[in-house]
Structures are given as C-alpha cells and as structure tokens.
Amino acid sequence: MSCIELKNVTVVYGAGTPFEKRALDGVSISFGEDRVVGLIGHTGSGKSTLAMLLNGLNKPTEGTVLLDGEDIWARPKEISKIRFRVGLAFQYPEYQLFEDSVYKDIAFGPKNMGLSGAALDEAVIAAADFCGLSGDILSKSPFELSGGQKRRAAIAGVIAMNPDVLVLDEPAAGLDPAGREEIIGGLLQYRKERRNTMIIISHSMEDIARYSDYIAVLDHGKIHMQGTPAEIFADAEKLFTASLDLPQVTKLFVELKKRALVEGTDVYTVKEGVRRISSLIKQKTGEADA
Amino acid sequence: MLKDITLGQFFPGNSLLHRTDPRFKILILLAFLVGVIAAKSVYSFALILTVTVLLTALSRLSPKTVLKNLKPLIFILIFTGILNVFLYKGDNILVDWHFIHIYREGLIYAAFMMLRLACLVTGSFVVLTYTTSPLDISDALESLLKPLKLIRLPVHEFAMMMTIALRFIPTLVEETDKIMSAQKARGADMESGGLRKRIAALVPILVPLFVSSFRRADELAEAMECRCYHGGEGRTKMKQMKSRFADWAFFAVMLIICVSVFFINRFGVRI
Known part of the structure; x- marks a missing residue:
C-alpha cells in the first residue's frame, strides 16, 4: 500500500537550446492506494513525462517526487529500487519484447530484482495469469504472438515485479475491442486482488471513465482539473478547453436531457447507460399501457 | 538523455x-576546407581563424550552442595535441627525460593542429549541418553529383538512400531512448558491471531496435510503392533550387579567401 506524490514539479527539456520545452509546469498531485487514478490529456500535455517521473526515469528540474513520504531522488544510486516499487508499462510496450520465449521475457524484470528458482517461477506464472496468458503461449517466441497477446505479455513483464504502484501508459491503445476487454479486465482483476495503487494514462475518455475512481486532466503541462468522474464530466465546458471531450455515452445523455427524456447526465459507462435506458423504456411502455 | 545529442x-x-543555396554551401564549404588544410603560415592561419569566427557569426547561432557541440570532440582534440607534442621533432628542446623529448616547435605545432581541427569541424557544422536541413543537403548533393549519371552511377538512388538514412536518425534515437527507458523500468542495469555484463545488457535494447527497424523499413517501402515511387527516372522536384546573385558572390568570396591562403602561405613564419 503505497502513496506517490508530486510536489510542485517542473520538467524542462533541452534547457538553453532553441528546442527548450516546458513539459510540466508546477504540478502537484497525489496518488493513493484507495483509488484508481485516470490521467487524461491531449497529445503533448505532459502525460508521459509525468509517468516517467513516477519511477525515476525522468528527474524533475524543480520540485520533488515522494514515495510514501520519501524523496525518490534522495539516494540517486538506488533509483533502480524505486523502479521495482513503481512499475511502469509504456505506451506500445510490445516493442520492448526481446527474449526468445514469452516466459523468459516476463521473467526479465523479476530476475533483475534478484528473484530466482521457485519465487521467480511463481511471480511469472501469477503475472501471466492476470494477463490471460497460459500454458503453451509462455514457451512461444514473443514475436509469434498476435498484437493483443504481445501487449499482454509486455504488461505481464511489469506486473511480474509485483510493484506497489502500477503505472500504465495507454494500456489498451490500438487494440481491437476484444483485446481491450481482455487487457482491462485482467488489470481490474489484478487491482482487485492486490489492492495496490494504480494509475492509468489515456486519452480515451471511455476507458478513463470506466476504470478510474478519480481523474486528473493535464493540459499544457499543468493540472487542468482533478476530481471524481462525476465532478469532471459535470464541467464539460472546462473539459473542452483542454481539447478533450465527454464520453460518447455521456454525450448521448446530454442530448436526451435536452429533449427532456432524462433528468441526469451522470452516466459515464455504456453498462450504466444501457441500464438507465432500458428502465426508461420500461417506464414509458408502462405509462402507455396504463 | 540521448535526445540531448x-x-x-x-x-x-x-x-x-x-538562406544560401545548399548547393553553393557545399561548394563554399569545400573551398573553406581546402583553405583550412592549406594554411601553413601564421598569417594565412590567422585569416582562416577570422573566417571561421565570421562564419559562426553569420550563422546567428549562439556561440554557446556551437561550443557545446564541440564538446564531444574534446577527446580527439586532446589526443591529437598530445601525439603532436611527443612526436614532433624540432631544434629547441624543452624536456629531455629518458625517452620523452618535447620541443618548442612540437608545442606550437600541437596547438596549431588542435586549432585547425576545431576550425575544420566548426566550419563544416556552421556552414552545412547546423544551417541546412538534411533534406536540402541530400538534394544539393544529388544536384551536384548529376554529371556522374553519365558514367551510369545511380546518383538519385544514392541521394534517396542518404535522405532516408538521415531522416531516420532522429527516429532511431527516439526509439532507442524509448526502449532503454522501458527496459530500465524493468530494472535493466546498463551503467555498471564489466565489459561482458555491459555487452549482455545491450541485448534487450538491440533486439527490439532491430525488430522495429525492419518493420519500419517494410512499412516505408510499401508506402513508397503505394505512391508509385519507381526511382529517379522522370522525377521532378517540388522545390526547385535556384541560385541567386548572392550565392555566387558568397562562393566567389570564399574562393578568393582560399586562393589567398595559398598566396599568404609564402609570408610569415611557417608552421
């Protein structure tokens, strides 16, 4: 159970060159184990930079990153320990696969942690299980797998380190709906069992709305909004200024409300939308019968 | 980070x-390089130094940027310097200890060689690579090498290969950066251990890098074929290079400087 916190963090790339870029600008935010935090923002808003700050791949130009109240850069030589505690799965993680079998690839992280023998085997099998990879797939070459399977193998490689904090950058991007379901389903199951802190970065409103208890919106390197999904989606205007949009199903309910068919627009997942609409239909047909 | 290179x-x-026509820039650079290498007297070398400084000023790049980019060369510069100090033989001996002989001429010559190398590199960077986009450079090369088509050299294909190679350097650097980060996130250790361990640590980076390079090459070839690329035959350019009077004048000035180096070489102390 860990809490990770950014305090007034600024990151500047290429300082002093014509390409100087302020990727993050005075960002303060805290991620705790009590919720899944969704980080959303337009391309170039600083999401990925923020992700790399959390496990010490990026060093803040100013400000501090605290893991359970301790500055992760207090002992720079031991930064690799932080990387085992904060697992980060990059965007398109399948491009990092390199071993000759899926099993070996998943074992790369835990092996680097110093695990071996039965403990290593256990970590690999458990991680593969969460990601829906079983039996014969583990002995295959990662390059023989389908896109969705590759993605799951790569994410399993991070989960296998059993990190206290799991950061996922666009875990479902570029996959077909079935692949998305498998990945996200596995991750939610993982979260349910391990109860650790989870941060999902995405620019898909649908994904974020479905999986997070808390949402932070980044825009131009600053925290634009943060709050529960209800709070965020209630202020659609402010969301639009960060070039973002409401989830499709919420938009549908906004339109329905305009036509005075429903009262609330606090619907963020398709499942909830279906429930509301079917009860609405029942209600209407009941009225017609009466 | 690799990005900082x-x-x-x-x-x-x-x-x-x-703004100078890239074809002329290549010619200007050639004239300048001939000048740098030919400079043999104190005066002609002073002229070259002045020209290098002037070119840097003309590029309007901050001196800090230019100097910062000389940094990777420091090792080669120092190496050249040391070699020349120990190996050059002159008349005025300064140190004579066992097998080490250092002459005053050796010190002067070493300083001169280091400055010459610095001029060579700064000049090439300022005239060509810093101020010309890689695309323009290969376009210019293609245009300058056109006469070689007469002896059936595939000039266009050569230029296209160069363009593609140049185009993909930043992409590959970025890709390497990404893969390195991803493996570091899984605890890969690339900064410690002996030679063997370090070479082994490269495998998790090189394998994905090769895989993605082949994928990229395939995709690029397909995309080019989709747009009916079929080599240089009958291919026209969107951006036609046109020389202006200023380009000719600039080139003429550099030629005059180059010729005068040979002339001035006859005066002053020879190095």
Whole structure:
C-alpha cells in the first residue's frame, strides 16, 4: 500500500537550446492506494513525462517526487529500487519484447530484482495469469504472438515485479475491442486482488471513465482539473478547453436531457447507460399501457 | 538523455547562411576546407581563424550552442595535441627525460593542429549541418553529383538512400531512448558491471531496435510503392533550387579567401 506524490514539479527539456520545452509546469498531485487514478490529456500535455517521473526515469528540474513520504531522488544510486516499487508499462510496450520465449521475457524484470528458482517461477506464472496468458503461449517466441497477446505479455513483464504502484501508459491503445476487454479486465482483476495503487494514462475518455475512481486532466503541462468522474464530466465546458471531450455515452445523455427524456447526465459507462435506458423504456411502455 | 545529442543537428533559422543555396554551401564549404588544410603560415592561419569566427557569426547561432557541440570532440582534440607534442621533432628542446623529448616547435605545432581541427569541424557544422536541413543537403548533393549519371552511377538512388538514412536518425534515437527507458523500468542495469555484463545488457535494447527497424523499413517501402515511387527516372522536384546573385558572390568570396591562403602561405613564419 503505497502513496506517490508530486510536489510542485517542473520538467524542462533541452534547457538553453532553441528546442527548450516546458513539459510540466508546477504540478502537484497525489496518488493513493484507495483509488484508481485516470490521467487524461491531449497529445503533448505532459502525460508521459509525468509517468516517467513516477519511477525515476525522468528527474524533475524543480520540485520533488515522494514515495510514501520519501524523496525518490534522495539516494540517486538506488533509483533502480524505486523502479521495482513503481512499475511502469509504456505506451506500445510490445516493442520492448526481446527474449526468445514469452516466459523468459516476463521473467526479465523479476530476475533483475534478484528473484530466482521457485519465487521467480511463481511471480511469472501469477503475472501471466492476470494477463490471460497460459500454458503453451509462455514457451512461444514473443514475436509469434498476435498484437493483443504481445501487449499482454509486455504488461505481464511489469506486473511480474509485483510493484506497489502500477503505472500504465495507454494500456489498451490500438487494440481491437476484444483485446481491450481482455487487457482491462485482467488489470481490474489484478487491482482487485492486490489492492495496490494504480494509475492509468489515456486519452480515451471511455476507458478513463470506466476504470478510474478519480481523474486528473493535464493540459499544457499543468493540472487542468482533478476530481471524481462525476465532478469532471459535470464541467464539460472546462473539459473542452483542454481539447478533450465527454464520453460518447455521456454525450448521448446530454442530448436526451435536452429533449427532456432524462433528468441526469451522470452516466459515464455504456453498462450504466444501457441500464438507465432500458428502465426508461420500461417506464414509458408502462405509462402507455396504463 | 540521448535526445540531448546535437552533433550534426539542424537548427532552423533565417540567417544569411540559412538562406544560401545548399548547393553553393557545399561548394563554399569545400573551398573553406581546402583553405583550412592549406594554411601553413601564421598569417594565412590567422585569416582562416577570422573566417571561421565570421562564419559562426553569420550563422546567428549562439556561440554557446556551437561550443557545446564541440564538446564531444574534446577527446580527439586532446589526443591529437598530445601525439603532436611527443612526436614532433624540432631544434629547441624543452624536456629531455629518458625517452620523452618535447620541443618548442612540437608545442606550437600541437596547438596549431588542435586549432585547425576545431576550425575544420566548426566550419563544416556552421556552414552545412547546423544551417541546412538534411533534406536540402541530400538534394544539393544529388544536384551536384548529376554529371556522374553519365558514367551510369545511380546518383538519385544514392541521394534517396542518404535522405532516408538521415531522416531516420532522429527516429532511431527516439526509439532507442524509448526502449532503454522501458527496459530500465524493468530494472535493466546498463551503467555498471564489466565489459561482458555491459555487452549482455545491450541485448534487450538491440533486439527490439532491430525488430522495429525492419518493420519500419517494410512499412516505408510499401508506402513508397503505394505512391508509385519507381526511382529517379522522370522525377521532378517540388522545390526547385535556384541560385541567386548572392550565392555566387558568397562562393566567389570564399574562393578568393582560399586562393589567398595559398598566396599568404609564402609570408610569415611557417608552421
């Protein structure tokens, strides 16, 4: 159970060159184990930079990153320990696969942690299980797998380190709906069992709305909004200024409300939308019968 | 981070050097390089130094950027210097200890060689790579090498290969950076251990890098075929290079400087 916190963090790339870029600008935010935090923002808003700050791949130009109240850069030589505690799965993680079998690839992280023998085997099998990879797939070459399977193998490689904090950058991007379901389903199951802190970065409103208890919106390197999904989606205007949009199903309910068919627009997942609409239909047909 | 490497990088701008026709820039650079190598007397070398400084000023790049990019060369510069100090033989001996002999001429010559190398590199960077986009450079080369088509050399294909190679350097650097980060996130250790361990640590980076390079090459070839690329035959350019009077004048000035180096070489102390 860990809490990770950014305090007034600024990151500047290429300082002093014509390409100087302020990727993050005075960002303060805290991620705790009590919720899944969704980080959303337009391309170039600083999401990925923020992700790399959390496990010490990026060093803040100013400000501090605290893991359970301790500055992760207090002992720079031991930064690799932080990387085992904060697992980060990059965007398109399948491009990092390199071993000759899926099993070996998943074992790369835990092996680097110093695990071996039965403990290593256990970590690999458990991680593969969460990601829906079983039996014969583990002995295959990662390059023989389908896109969705590759993605799951790569994410399993991070989960296998059993990190206290799991950061996922666009875990479902570029996959077909079935692949998305498998990945996200596995991750939610993982979260349910391990109860650790989870941060999902995405620019898909649908994904974020479905999986997070808390949402932070980044825009131009600053925290634009943060709050529960209800709070965020209630202020659609402010969301639009960060070039973002409401989830499709919420938009549908906004339109329905305009036509005075429903009262609330606090619907963020398709499942909830279906429930509301079917009860609405029942209600209407009941009225017609009466 | 790898991203910070600026060796041979293009800095967009609007200085005289940025606006000069890239074909002429290549010719100007050639004249300049001949001058640098030919300079043998104190006076002619002073002229070359002045020209190098002037060219840097013309590029309107901050001296800090230019100097920063000389940094990777420091090792080669020092190495050249040391070699020359110990190996050059002259008349005025300064140190004579066992097998080490250092002459005053050796010190002067070493300093001269280091400065010459610095001029060579600064000149090439400022005239060409910093102020010309890689695309322009290969276009210019293609145009300058056109006469070689007469002896059936595939000039266009050569230029296209160069363009593609140049185009993909930043992409590959970025890709390497990404893969390195991803493996570091899984605890890969690339900074410690002996030679063997370090070479083994490269495998998790090189394998994905090769895989993605082949994938990229395939995709690029397909995309080019989709757009009916079939080599240089009958291919026209969107951006036609047109020389202006200023380009000719600039080139003429550099030629005069180059010729005068040979002339001035006859005067002053020879190095």
